[in-house]
Amino acid sequence: MRIFFLFAVFCTSFLQTKAQNDIDVLLSAGVEDAKRFANDYLAPGTNGAMYSMNANWFNSAKVKPLGGFEISIIANASLINDEDKMFNLNTSDYNNVQFVSGPSTQNVASVLGKNDPSIFVEVEYDDPIFGSQTAEFELPQGIGEDSYNLIPSAAVQAAVGLGSGIEVKARYFPKIDTDEVTFNMYGAGLQLEFTEWLPADKLWPVALSGIVAYSHLDGSYNLTESSGIEGENQRLENNTNTWLFQLAVSTKLPVFNLYGGLGYITGKSESDLLGNYRVTNGILTSQTITDPFSVSSDVSSLRGTVGFKLKLGFFRLNGEYHISEFDAFSVGVNFGFR
Numbered sequence: 502m503r504i505f506f507l508f509a510v511f512c513t514s515f516l517q518t519k520a521q522n523d524i525d526v527l528l529s530a531g532v533e534d535a536k537r538f539a540n541d542y543l544a545p546g547t548n549g550a551m552y553s554m555n556a557n558w559f560n561s562a563k564v565k566p567l568g569g570f571e572i573s574i575i576a577n578a579s580l581i582n583d584e585d586k587m588f589n590l591n592t593s594d595y596n597n598v599q600f601v602s603g604p605s606t607q608n609v610a611s612v613l614g615k616n617d618p619s620i621f622v623e624v625e626y627d628d629p630i631f632g633s634q635t636a637e638f639e640l641p642q643g644i645g646e647d648s649y650n651l652i653p654s655a656a657v658q659a660a661v662g663l664g665s666g667i668e669v670k671a672r673y674f675p676k677i678d679t680d681e682v683t684f685n686m687y688g689a690g691l692q693l694e695f696t697e698w699l700p701a702d703k704l705w706p707v708a709l710s711g712i713v714a715y716s717h718l719d720g721s722y723n724l725t726e727s728s729g730i731e732g733e734n735q736r737l738e739n740n741t742n743t744w745l746f747q748l749a750v751s752t753k754l755p756v757f758n759l760y761g762g763l764g765y766i767t768g769k770s771e772s773d774l775l776g777n778y779r780v781t782n783g784i785l786t787s788q789t790i791t792d793p794f795s796v797s798s799d800v801s802s803l804r805g806t807v808g809f810k811l812k813l814g815f816f817r818l819n820g821e822y823h824i825s826e827f828d829a830f831s832v833g834v835n836f837g838f839r
Contacts, residue, residue, distance in 0.1 A: 528780050528793055529636060530597040530624040536794040544798040545585040546612040547770035549652040549827045551800050553579035554716050555745045555766055556831035560810045560819040562751035562760060563708040564694040565662030571837030573658040578651040579829040586614030597625040601637060615645030666697030683721045690714030712747040735776035743768030757811055764804045771797045802826045
């Protein structure tokens with residue numbers, strides 16, 4: 502069960518990083534600038550999570566017979582590339598943000614990276630008494646080396662055969678619910694074995710099937726205590742939904758089998774900065790911004806899969822690797838009947 506603890510820690514630190522590195526402080530530059538920065542900053546992390554949470558939906562193209570079942574403990578991880586740790590910030594795309602030093606276009610840390618050394622920007626705002634004023638802020642850091650170049654996910658998964666080449670699946674990650682963080686993940690899938698419907702299917706050396714799977718992830722982090730801006734009910738909420746469409750093929754041997762396939766992942770992750778934020782303009786004035794912005798990122802790409810499955814009676818073990826926009830790998834410990 503250690504993987505569930507590691508996943509919970511990662512999810513918590515992922516949300517905390519967004520909060521404690523002052524994304525909301527950029528509201529001083531205006532909602533439009535803060536939204537632009539947040540979108541570029543968060544997208545690599547949310548995109549990588551969508552690939553991670555879609556691994557290990559199948560470990561064979563051969564579906565279970567009527568009444569057959571399998572319970573799996575699954576550990577997934579997508580791989581973070583160097584380009585995912587940074588993004589290009591061009592201040593000409595912003596209304597009120599300039600770098601304190603260096604050129605107007607620089608690579609800065611995403612939520613998966615780290616600025617070393619720290620990078621500072623100068624934010625311009627209008628004071629009703631003193632006119633145009635500036636303030637200096639450090640750009641948010643990401644999780645950097647703490648990520649170990651992985652975006653993990655985990656789940657308990659159940660699969661049941663319904664007969665006639667049909668198998669249904671469901672997965673779930675135990676809910677995290679604390680005063681600061683809530684997190685929830687679940688999904689469901691359907692697998693249809695085409696070779697089951699063909700004449701003399703027992704003579705085929707391989708099985709061929711199709712899988713459709715839906716995954717949902719949502720989380721919330723309370724920002725009120727850690728925010729750099731005064732306010733109430735401040736929080737960051739995320740809602741992620743993905744679909745996987747996969748063709749799978751596998752051998753049909755008693756003990757050791759190879760499997761693989763070609764799939765298509767599509768998904769959308771939405772992050773909302775919610776609550777009241779009192780942005781100070783100079784010494785004497787401030788404005789309250791309610792529910793400042795929502796940002797989103799989308800994924801849509803093909804995915805190739807190769808894997809193996811070892812079956813020793815009731816106990817099974819599988820491992821797989823995926824090649825896509827974010828490469829991913831997964832291992833599963835499975836307990837099944839038939």
